[in-house]
Amino acid sequence: MTPIQKPLAVALCLAALLSTRVVAAQNVSGEDLYKQQCAACHSVQKDAPQGMGPNLLGVVGRPAGSVVGFPHSKEFKNALKGKSWTPELLDKWLENPQKVAKGTYMMYQQPDAAVRSSIIEYLKNTK
Numbered sequence: 001m002t003p004i005q006k007p008l009a010v011a012l013c014l015a016a017l018l019s020t021r022v023v024a025a026q027n028v029s030g031e032d033l034y035k036q037q038c039a040a041c042h043s044v045q046k047d048a049p050q051g052m053g054p055n056l057l058g059v060v061g062r063p064a065g066s067v068v069g070f071p072h073s074k075e076f077k078n079a080l081k082g083k084s085w086t087p088e089l090l091d092k093w094l095e096n097p098q099k100v101a102k103g104t105y106m107m108y109q110q111p112d113a114a115v116r117s118s119i120i121e122y123l124k125n126t127k
């Protein structure tokens, strides 16, 4: 490779990487995104054993922090007291939980609005 070809090859690889990320958001189902990004900590199965995070079965529309037996952080309880998980609140939460409840235990951020919206659509159908 000549010295000029090398940066070009690097740039092409980067372009390929970036475009797969975009395609991923368009072609991967909400369920698959959920499995990739949430399932390590959250279950959507009824009566599943407690994970690192609370069960998310039917989370859209339900009062925040209402999973019986899950030890929510004090920060979570204070910030979300009396609120319910509307799609809008979930969207803010997934973008950056620390902005909704500073100090929450959930370590996750999703800057891509299309990915957030697919996951929220999937969660609406878990009942």
Ligand code: HEC
Pocket: 034, 037, 038, 039, 040, 041, 042, 052, 053, 054, 056, 059, 063, 064, 065, 066, 067, 071, 072, 073, 075, 076, 085, 090, 093, 094, 103, 104, 105, 106, 107, 108, 110, 119
């Ligand atoms: C690294 C583990 C982890 C990942 C990954 C994760 N979460 Fe969480 N999540 C948590 C923890 C821990 C809490 C409890 C937060 C607290 O009590 O401060 C939580 C809380 C929540 C809540 C509040 C539920 C309630 O009881 O009201 C929602 C909604 C949620 N997560 C959605 C998601 C979604 C959707 C994803 C994937 C896009 C995700 N989380 C990814 C760990 C995680």
